[in-house]
Amino acid sequence: MSTLPRWVLLPALLGALFVLLPLTAMASRVRWANVGALLTSEASLSALRLSVQTSATSALACVLVGVPMSVLLARAEFRGLSLLRSLVLLPLVLPPVVGGIALLYTFGRQGLLGRHLEVLGLEIAFSTTAVVLAQTFVALPFLVISLEGALRTAGTRYEVTAASLGAGPSRVLLGVTLPLVLPSLLSGTVLAFARALGEFGATITFAGSLQGTTRTLPLEIYLQRESDPEAAVALSFLLMIVAVVVIAVARRRVSA
Template sequence: MRTAPGPRPGPGLPAWAYATAGVAALFVAVPVVGLLTRVPWTRLPALVTSEPALAALGLSLRTASASTALCVVLGVPLALVLARAALPGLRLVRTLVMLPLVLPPVVAGLALLTTLGRRGLLGAQLEAWGVTVAFTTAAVVLAQTFVSLPFLVLSLEGALRTAGGGYEDVAATLGARPTTVLRRVTLPLIAPALGSGTALAFARSLGEFGATLTFAGSLEGVTRTLPLEIYLRRETDPDVAVALSLVLLVVAAVIVLATRLGRSDVRGRG
């Protein structure tokens, strides 16, 4: 069995590269350490299990799970088309899909609000049918999906472009239908990328703030997710804000570590 490849041998790195890399690592690590030094460890269990905190955490987990599932349902076919189809206008589609990566979250929320709000492009018609989207739990899910979808699509599109198409060609030659080829050949080939992309989408959904606040508001038990609860508590009760921030930090660290271990395992088996 092969082991994961180590650092590529080379002529060595200049001293300034190590020094700059150290500064970059500290730039990320020191704020995390600073947060940890402010955590009220003795009161931590009580702070993170208070009723508002549990309500916000439960809402965040439910909406992030729903938005991640929606990202998978929409993102897998979209990545397939972007990577494998030969259609006019795909470059424009790819650009539009990647826009949420660079848009300020508040702009993303405003775009959703002007589209699905009560007076929005589509929201006005939905309102006439008795369907309200903005400032509901559904709005939280849509806001999270909007900002998280590109993470999944990027992961899958890159994997689809490098995955061996020969297996798919053989399966098609043997008479397998396109859906069968996708289910039995393509998806298993890109399973590691699907897993990491799904994890990144979930993490992004869990930490979403700006688009959610703009499009869904901050109604306790309805749209107030954990990041919104942290924002509100930072002025009235900083200890609660820090404790809840630690929860998000731990969840993010676990997701990143699981993603890295999954990739290392795939390389080791390769």
């Protein structure tokens, strides 16, 4: 701490203020007398329930495909690897609405895959599955980027040792590699969950908006803003609380 120049303090404080001030300003607009009624309305509760369910499912999906992706990107060597890495991180920089349009032309009723799924009787359009697809699409890079970085930092020393002692590749991966990066895996999963929770653009473009099926909390907030700004503020505050809880839990888990 003592090696830090003192002038760092001012921009750092300004930055912190820049993040905290709008949140405080929003909280100050919450009409506390009505908050209970606004938050326990059927529409709000159903949006909250749907948001938590779909975000958890998306986070799980991110782990299932994201962990193998990260391991491959961090450990494998083949031509085009760096290009592949850039491409899978694309949803990180794309506006979510672009992701929504891309998903529409893939899984939509007339999309590349959706066409064939439709024949099989699987309809993704306007279903909760569509919400999970949209959330997974935007959240996946968050898990991959944090896990891949951790894997590179951890290095391969222990893996090489374990292998030389006779452990098979699967045993090395599950018994050595992943336990070493467990904190990053957890924080990556929480990041993915948080990103899924906030997903708006891809969902509204691809999945639609219907209470209890596709209308997640961010969509409900955006809709309430049309007719009842007070309810929108209360719901925003609720989403903020959920986000704070998620971060708090993640920090405790990771540092423990």
